[in-house]
Amino acid sequence: MGRPPCCDKGVKKGPWTPEEDIILVSYIQDHGPGNWKAVPTNTGLSRCSKSCRLRWTNYLRPGIKRGNFTEQEEKMIIHLQALLGNRWAAIAAYLPQRTDNDIKNYWNTYLKKKLNKLEASGSEGSLGHVGVSVSQSMSRGQWERRLQTDIHMAKKALSEALSPKKTSSTFLAELNSNRSNDNSTGSFYNSTKPTPSISYASSADNIARLLKGWMKSTPKRAATQNSIINLACAGADTASSEGTTKGSSTSVELSETFESLFGYESLESSNSEFSPSLSPEGTLFQDESKPDITGIDVPFSLLEKWLLDDSGCQEKLSF
DNA sequence: AAACCCGTCAACCGCTCTACT
């Protein structure tokens, strides 16, 4: 019974190594994401295509916010889960910097329990006005209006998605011109379309971040770091070449090398403030898999407000 | 110090959907 495995038996499983990440990112830099079937053969990675796609979309793709969820995000997730159910991809579409996997994990490991506790205690805690209680506490009229709003927004997003889009080459051309003045100050949630200012190379930021953690947590692996750096130098061709490698670097030195190599520091410094305003970055990649909700008529901030505030926005959002 | 428990999260599995022929 059951279908045959999607991949050959020879494929590697388990955690991805930095080397593999760099190879994957390097390939995607050159060819763009998509055609995942071809990725393992073209890169020589002994990973199945699915695994490559997953690794990219859930971890390496630029613009992904990692780490703690903010209270706002938490409320949005609770609200959206109540509205949409366990449709994590749909929920993730409203949180452009989070992956569906991340949201799913957060829900299963934390939010569900938190809400269960609240429900069990019958208290109206800090989350009492949102979440599980939404469908129970709101009037039917409110619920239906929300549903209509959701459908309306979905339609808008669909028509948006069907409208002509920029080609990737246009994107890349813009990227190069924008990358120099990348100190984005505009809000990601602006109602105007964000200017694309990302390159595939930006996934090097993600790699660098991951490598930094990897090197810190496992200094004993330093033996393999030289090869990583070599790969990085070869692969991340948009990165600065200033960070030349040293034969006997300590892990700290190496991570510094990566920082300069990938421009990691700038990302790190702003990472704790990885607010929506941080990144028009990532929009290119969000276009790959997520509906473009930034371009719809309803400004995202309004949507956010709607999600976070039960009583608010009903007037503004009724159509 | 060792054993155990628990929470987190990256990754896998298998199913469904969609596009293509």
Next chain:
DNA sequence: AAGTAGAGCGGTTGACGGGTT
């Protein structure tokens, strides 16, 4: 219209780290 392959999605697993006993 039917078959097929690739992509996407949600559920689940397992490794790992931290806390507790």
